[in-house]
Amino acid sequence: MVSRGGPFQTLKLTDQERQQCHDRAFQLLDRTLRSYDERDGQAEDGRSSTPLHHSNLDNTRWKLLKTQAGASLYTERNSCTLQDYNLLGGDWEKPVVVLMAGTIRGDLDEIMFGIETPDSVSFRTRTELFTKQPVDCAVLSELMGPTEGDPFRFLGVTWMMYEYKWPLKAMIKPRDIVTLTATGTTTRANGDRIGYEVVQPARLPQCPPLPGGIIRGKVMYATIFKQQEPGIVDVYINTYVETQGLIIDKLIVTVTWKANFGYWIADKLTEMKKLQWCIANCRRSMIKRHSGEAQDENDSCALCASPTCYKCRVERTLKVFEENNGRLTDQFVVVCQPCLMFVQKLRPTDIARLHYKQRHLIDQKLCQFCICLDVAKCLAAILFFLVMKRSLLIGLTLGWFAVDGAVAGTGISSESEEVITAPVSTSTSTGLTCGAQLKSIYYHGFNLQTSTVSNAAACCDLCAAYSGCVLYTYFRSSSTGQSLCYLKNGAGENTNYADSSSVTAVSAFMVSATTAPTPTRTPTPTTATPSACNEQLKGVFYNDNTIFELSIDSADECCQYCSQLASEGCVLYTLYVSKCESVKRCLLKSAAGTTTNYTNSDDLTVVSAFLAASAMPSPSKCTVAEGQYCGNAQGTTCCESDSYCQPWNTDYYQCIGLPDGCSNLETDIDYYGNDLSSALTLYPWLCCSLCQETEGCNAYTFVNLDPAGPTCYMKTSTAGRVTNVESDSSTLEPSMGSKGIPFQELKLTVDEQQNCRDRSFQLLDRTLRSYDERDGQEDNGRPSDPLHHSNLDNTRWKQLKTQESASLYVERSNSMHRDDNILGGDWINPMVFLMAGTIQGELDEVMLGVETPIVASLRDRKEILAMQPVDCAVLSELAGPTESDPFQYIGIQWMAFKHGWPLKAVSSPRDFVTLASKGTMTRANGDRIGYQVVQPAKLPQCPPLPGSMRTNLMYAAIFKQQEPGIVDVFVLTYIETLSALLNKVVVSATWKSNMDLWSAPQLAEMKKMQWCLANCKAQRRQLQRQASPSAKNVCKRCLEIRKVRGSDIEDKTACVLCVSPTCSNCRVDRTLEAIDERKLKLIEHSVVVCRACMVFVQHMRPVDIVRQTLTP
Known part of the structure; x- marks a missing residue:
């Protein structure tokens, strides 16, 4: 989507211009990545390393200009030493080279969502927020947009014009820039996932300099973002600026510092984008539930439309685009604290993908059904906030009544909820008690009853006595004095209040009273027994599949939580503690994914461990997803289609994808005997390929704990089928690949x-x-x-x-x-x-x-x-x-x-x-x-x-x-x-x-000859006329041969193109090669070409041949 404003029309670039833009963007990105590696010494071994502190870079090359806690600014001492003029383009006179490095508190995806500018409105919003002054800008052309894998990707041509304020306005003329901008994320060869933004002059003839004293500025910079550790993003910005005025040299330091420092407030832009998206997509259905209530719109939450007091409301300023004047105006909104917490927890990748679909909905005029399906997820997730809000209000009212002694013990029903005051007389016991407390975790939705209680222990007693309660959440706000207990029949989305100083949240699932310890008033769980978790993996951080997040710093507590929540899918935990940032987190995970090694980190302490087999329940459903826990040596379950349960050790079996050609896998089964051969291999799926390559192999068995190491045994049949723990076997399906090719056609994501x-x-x-x-x-x-x-x-x-x-x-x-x-x-x-x-x-x-x-x-x-x-x-x-x-x-x-x-x-x-x-x-x-x-x-x-x-x-x-x-x-x-x-x-x-x-020209000649034989029927008549008796410069000996033999007699010396006989002086022998489809072998055959036809072939333009192959 491009802007309707600005001095330039929407650009329509040719394929060559688009490709050149793509090449230039990624050349600058790659050059900056190399500089990034050189700064940290990564270029020596290619492995990821901890970045140097931003205030301690090479002082022989960089002169430190400014520094503070989160960033430092440098200028290059000699701008001519290490500049890459091939990237600059050769038309720069005296660029100023500036480097800014530092760290941002936050998450990589949050920052990328904040700086993303896929359309003119978001471009203008970001520019005005960063520069703190109105600007004219537009997206002139979008060359590449977001994808499912990279929702932040953008490559396009943008335009911006700005003026300095007084008094600089009187001395410095307005400037505009037309830039080629690229943003996105990528995973490098060493496993690092990075975000990037590269900007450079577009150099397009469609955008000439503007009249009226406006100077076309030159600016080129590239920014690299890398998740250094949880909650910390490393930032590296390399900038070239053409001053075009001596007076600006002294301003460059200040201007560059302010402009680059805009990245450090990207979190504000991210929150504003999330809030705007929620208001645009989720507000309408929420207001309907309050349509019958009279309320002051200025004091009501912009999302759930609930009234708020001055203590509960949060005010935010949004940037809104005015269609009539094409400018951004400020819009003030009020949001309640729970809704704001929900907005902040929304995943930026999900919103970016939905926003991309919505942006292109108008341009492509598609049906809105597919978009509504995605937005419905947001609506469903937010609707339970209405229940929570009403529960909070009613509970607060009852709390006041209880203090006054007016209605102690009274119950009031609202829709499907009950609200009572505690203490409540305990009914018939359910036989359940509370498991380990999840500190700072608040679960939304699935409310059975809301009560006012004094502490979490009282909330536990209520849940234990209430039939159907499987989970409770205790919520206390010091700012409002509320102390509420929510009894729930299920677990929905959760919010972590670990960083909140005014909110205390505690949750716990119900477990059998015969197997779980009796809950106490202290929230700290009992120390895990040594058998609850396997050996600790020090320094190993598992990145994926987090299902619960707790604020604790004890590995024993973390293990105990995972053991208590094994029924909810927990199979391992990762604990990390940061001394400098005072961050402590216990991450409970449903499966093992990619890992990061923090063994050499001076700040981070990281420990991970899997649950022992005795602590894991055996799943009973056949809906276990790929990558999830599917049992152990005591019992397994079936996995989803296209996956099977792979035994890695006696304690942990995992669902993994079926290998191509071997879909009949059986877990803990050995086809004993009938061995053809064996081979050591690390991964079980390689056995299928080995069997396919072994003549006579119809099945195989993979033994993970073979004395010699993980081994594949090739089998002639499945006879001798026996049970063998930690083995899996399969029969071989008929191969669908081409003969002689060991791999199927690849389908890449x-x-x-x-x-x-x-x-x-x-x-x-x-x-x-x-x-x-x-x-x-x-x-x-x-x-x-x-x-x-x-x-x-x-x-x-x-x-x-x-x-x-x-x-x-x-x-x-x-x-x-x-x-x-x-x-x-x-x-x-x-x-x-x-x-x-x-x-x-x-x-x-x-x-x-x-x-x-x-x-x-x-x-x-x-x-x-x-x-x-x-x-x-x-x-x-x-x-x-x-x-x-x-x-x-x-x-x-x-x-x-x-x-x-x-x-x-x-x-x-x-x-x-x-x-x-x-x-x-x-x-x-x-x-x-x-x-x-x-x-x-x-x-x-x-x-x-x-x-x-x-x-x-x-x-x-x-x-x-x-x-x-x-x-x-x-x-x-x-x-x-x-x-x-x-x-x-x-x-x-x-x-x-x-x-x-050096033989490529000969290969090109052969390709042109083969193409002519297959496609030059129309040209053959012209070639035959060249060889006719009336043609000039025709060999007399060739004419005599033609008269003697006749034109209807097959002649092995005839030209393959014009079919004219040739003499020994005029013919040219060539060898062509082709594929024998039956044997998949390359065969050779010799052909004869006359000199005239050979000249015709040699003068054919290669580009014309290739282009004609593009035409169906």
Whole structure:
């Protein structure tokens, strides 16, 4: 959604412009991530580390200007030393480089939701809140919007104009900026989830400078957000600003500090967005319940419409867009404290996804049914606040009556609730008592009765005596004096009041009186017995699947809570205590998910532990979701469809997804005997792949506690079926994959696809910087003549081989310049090679030669380059050619090969699963380049194959038209040898494989020839006329052969295109390759082409051929 205001119309960018915007945004992001890693020393090993304190950065490069508790501001001492002018674009004169670093209290998703600006209204709201003055701004074009996996994603072109206030207004002219803005979240190769915002000049001809003395400003900055620890977000902002006036140099420090410090108040913007969204989507249905009551709107809650007193109300100021004047105005609203607490606990990701659907509802004119389904969830969650509010009011009234002695012991009913005063005479006992108290937890909804009580123990007595009560919540407010007890028949949403100084909340579930300790008035649970939880995992923080959150600092108490709430799904706990922030939390979890290691943290104390088998109830329903606890050695349950119960140890079984091709899994079952072979493996799902690759295998058994280690046993049949704890077995289904290909076609999630794209462009941008460093282009950002390939920096590169057109180098110190964050941190000792040189030909010819969008072209190229048979497949295509970039391709590829003799005797077969990306692009300095980047795909759907060694391989090739007929080539390669014996072999193999890029023009010629044979029927007549007797420059010998043999006689020497006979002087022999569909093997066949047709083929434009393949 773009703005109707502003001096520019909505932009309609071409595909090439859109792609260029995307490339520039992620180049700047990747460059900033590298600077972020260099600050903390992460570039040395690629692993995540604790960031340096913001006030203690490298003082040889950065001069500290300002600092306070949460942030520090620096300026670069020498702005020319480390600037990346290729990113700046080369049109900056004297930019000021500023770095701001610090920490924000909060959550990453909360901050990303606050700074998100997907439309003009949110853009204007954020800008005015941060700058504290009115501005003109608009979103001119949205190139990329939110996705299910990244609801904060945005890539677009924005415009903003601002003026300084008096007295600077008299000296400084107004400025406007047209920027390319990108925001979102991504997960890096080392596992860190980060948020980002990158802004840079858009450089679009559709947005020329404005008249009237308005100066077009230049600003470029990139911000990185990372969840450093729970409740703390690390912030890193790298900024370039073009002053365009000497007087502004002194103002830059103040202006940049104020502008960047707006991130530190993003939580206010987040709360305002949440509140506005709730008022817009949830208020109407709540007001209906109060429609018959006369009330002052100024004193009523904007959400639940309940009247509030001055002690209970909270006033907030919202920014509202006025349609008539196009400006933002302030709107004051009143919210009650429970509703505000609910708003603050709403998940930003959920609102962002719903907001995106609603924004595009008007543009796309879709049915509102799908949106209403999502909004209904919000309505259902908020409606119980009405019940709570009425209960609070009635309970407060009865409390006053009890003090006056007017109606002691009287009960008043309201709808489905009862409100009584305590103490109440206990009725017939239910046989239940209260379990462990959940401090600071308030459960909403499912109210049976509301009472005024003096303490939590009295509330427990009421619940124990009330038939149907399964949970109580005790709530006391020191500001209002209310002390209420809610008896409930179920657990709804919960709110944590751990950080509140005025509210005391306690909840507890009812348990059998024969198995639970008698509750006391003290809220501290009894110390857990050593057998209640397994061994503590120190420093391990489980990130996902939190179902309860408590404010305690004792591991024994945390274990006891999890044991008491095992019936609610608790299977493990994580306890973390922060000394500096005075934060203590016990997180109860329903399953194990991803983990973070805080062993080396000086501030955080983290402990996790699973419940022992004796403390876990055996579930009885067949609705256990994937990833959840499904039993133990004493008993299991069935899981949801497409998953099964996997035994990890005697205490913990977990529902996990069924492997492809083996859906008949049986837990604790062993197909004893009938063994074909066995293999050690870490994961049970790999057994299915092993069985599929083993001839004669029809079933398998995975034994987790085998004496030799976790082992897969391949079976000929299921005979001998016996019970064996911690084993699982399955029969093999008929394979649905292609013959010879071990993997099915991949179906990647949206997050996986975006991660693949991000990784591809990160590697490309890293290689482009190395390419610039070789030629000294980083000094000025302008194109330059490449250094000769045989004359590179010998202090870094050792020359291994050289010839007229290429040279091969190996890096002398593999760790000095290596970017381990790009590598992913899982490489042991990679060898780093650089190959540089020139190819005779044109850039488009080379790109057509390396293009491999389908398995046929992939096998063509691999076998021609390797000069031996290979197995390969295209497993998934993520992006294909477009009209603007016909060579674009991003996909997942698999290849396997064996060394020939004698290496076969000492080297195991190897396979690669790679993420490949190819295409062309125009850089900021005007250079048009081609690229091909390949790196490990790192997908769990492609596990290592039996009998083969999975090898790490990563390389990036850059092609640039140096001059007509000459293409400059730059190839940077990382390869994991996995064997000291092969180090010498790698040099020869790398030289041979990289030199095969020099055969790309020949591959392009073969592709053009094959395309002509299949598609050039219309052109054949023209070619035949060229070979007719009346044509000029026709070989006389060829004409004589034609007269003697006749045109209707099959001739093996005839041209395959024009079908004219050729003599030995005029014919050209070529070898074409194609796939035999039955055997999935590459076969060769020779063809004859006359010289005239060969000239016709060679002069065909590669881009035209590829574009025509796009047309169905």
